[in-house]
Amino acid sequence: MKPIKIPLALILGVVISILSGLCLLGAAExxxxxxxxxxxxxxxxxxxxxxxxxxxxxxxxxxxxxxxxxxxxxxxxxxxxxxKTRAQQTLYQVHKLNLTASSQGEISRMVPAEVIAHVDGDTIRVRIPNPPPDLKAVETIRMLGVDTPETVHPHKPVERFGKEASDFTKKRLWGAQVYLAFDWDLRDRYGRLLAYVYTADGRCFNATLIQEGYGHAYISYTFQFIEEFKGLEQAARTGKQGLWGDR
Ligand SMILES: [Zn+2]
Structure with a gap:
């Protein structure tokens, strides 16, 4: 019987592709x-x-x-x-771009969405047409880096200025077209999307909330714009904006 000849190059090719596959697995984990x-x-x-x-x-x-x-x-x-993973190819992640200010965000590269419901000052529901991998067609978004006074907590009373913050977000965002940018973590432990919400004028609404005194910089977890948001809060306090105003 004649031995079957397998070209050496083919064997090498198969071995190399298996090895590089293993490398990929290792890197992802x-x-x-x-x-x-x-x-x-x-x-x-x-x-x-x-x-x-x-x-x-x-x-x-x-x-x-x-x-x-x-x-x-x-x-x-x-x-x-x-x-690159599929998510990295499609999601606009500000830390990867080393942006130093929220105003540098380019909405043309972000994920467009429509605000379909308003939950609280810092939380909205959106519909995402043709959602990229890792995102669903309807998502609840917790805005990154900002915390507005509580209005919907089941066991806590409505906090001072909570209603004003909630109304502000509702007035500005309900029904609006927005653009989503992301940072280190895509979701919080409740499964909500963690995002920067940009409006059509290119402004980051997370920053606007702090700037106008509807919320404070939420610094328990780090995020790309932490220094900017801390500065915005300081300015809002000094200027007695919104929640920092005299009672
Ligand atoms: Zn080291």
Whole structure:
């Protein structure tokens, strides 16, 4: 019987594609740590990590331009084997673009949506036509980096200025066309989308809420525009805007 000859190049090709497939899997599952101000990514145990560390996938760290730390030597995958996830291809994520101010957002690159209901000052419901992967056709959005006084909590009374904040969002956004930008985490633990909501004039409504004194900068979790939003809150307090006004 004649032996079947398989070209060496074909065998090599198959082996290489299996190996690069494995690399991809590994990269998608590896978690590394970054900080807001640093340019390196680290292992969780690294001594040079500050307390404000943020867990991200290795793939995200690389896509955002972070370099491997030379002290803790985190994993470095073969760059050529990395491909973008579908979500990264379609969602406009401000931290990946290193935007330093919310005014730099480009609504033409964001996900368009229509506000179909208003829940609270900082929470809305939207319909997303042709939703990209990872998004649903109807989503509840918790606006990133801002917290307005509570009006709909089942066990808490309506907080001071809660109704005003809620009415402001309703008046400005209900029925409006908006554009969604994202940051580090796509969702909170309740499954709500975490987004910056831009209006057609290119303004970030999250920032507007703080600027006009309808909410404060929500800094329990870090986000790309944290310094800007803190500054807006300070200015609103000084100017006695909205909730910071005299009683
Ligand atoms: Zn390190």
């Amino acid at each position: 590896t978690t590394v740590y970054v900080t807001n101000s640093g340019s390196k990514y680290h292992l969780e145990t690294c001594t040079s990590l500050s307390r404000s560390k943020i867990a991200v996938s290795l793939e995200d760290a690389l896509a955002s331009g972070y370099q491997a730390c030379s002290i803790c030597k985190p994993p470095v995958p073969d760059q050529s084997g990395l491909t």
